[in-house]
Structure formats: C-alpha cells, structure tokens
Amino acid sequence: MTPFPYLAATLAILSGFLLMPVASADESAFVAAKASELQWAPAPSVGPGAMMTVIEGDLKKTEPFTLRLMLPANSTIGVHTHPTTERVTVISGNFYLGIGDKPDPTAAVTYQAGDTVIIPAGMAMFAGTGADEAILQLHGDGPWGITYHDPADDPANH
Secondary structure: OOHHHHHHHHHHHHHHHHHOOOOOOOOOOOOOOOHHHOOOEEOOOOOOOOEEEEEEOOOOOOOEEEEEEEEOOOOEEEEEEOOOOEEEEEEEOEEEEEEOOOOOHHHOEEEEOOOEEEEOOOOOEEEEOOOOOEEEEEEEEOOOOOEEOOHHHOHHHO
16 A cells, blocks of 8 residues: 555544544543432422432533433423423333323323433423323433423412
8 A cells, every 4th residue: 555545544534533522521420320319309390299300410501411300190291392302211100291282181192111202392292190100311401491381380380
C-alpha cells in the first residue's frame, strides 16, 4: 500500500472520532438505583397521593432525567401536555393512557408492567389507574413540566 491512501484512511478514521459528541460529566457518572432504597416524595403537580423519586437529573434543567412516579389506585390525571418528549415504562400495575384534547375513558389504552409509551412534546393526553396503584419510570431531557388544559384539573388549583 502506498503511504498516501494509508494516511488518508487513518485521517478519515481519526476525524470521525473528533466529530463524535463528547459525553458530559453527568453522563459519565455511575448511577445505581435500588428500588428498596428510593426516597419517595409527594408529586403534587400530578395529583393527590401521587409520589415521585428522581433517580437522575434536575427536572428544572436542560439535561437528561429519570424519575419514578407512583400513582395511587383509582387516580386520574386530566388532559395535559409536557414540554419535552416523555418516555414512560410501566414498572408495576396497570396504567391507562388516552391521547386527545378531551378525556374519553373508552379511548384509553391499558399498559401493563414492561410496556413502554413514547409521547411527543406537546401531545395532549389523559391518564389514570384502576383498582391498584401503578409505578411508572419516566425519562427524557428536561426541563420537565406538566400543563393542564383545564385549570380545574390542575391539582395546584385545589
């Protein structure tokens, strides 16, 4: 092999490495979350009795986050949106989710432990649980928030 093609191939490979994004310090940190050690706190923006625990990230910052949300039995979350894409995995229980501007329980789909839904930013949805509580894991890129279509559905107004 002549030196020029070998050098060109080497430079092409190296330039690919230089163009790759560099992991931030937060992404390089090891995070271990044992379910038995999670510290749960009230999640008043979601509804009465809802609890949450943040596993990684600051929900108010533009950075990746992972949280768990515990919804009590027979809870409902009115029509709302989130400012960023929300990725939800059901850890336990049944979770009911409907898409649309009006709450229609007949249009809600039941998701069980192990199921995942990915909801684009700004998509209107409503949700709830049945006879048992549900634990969900949410992750995405912050800042995370919830905006209710009907102010009467926002637990902060009660």
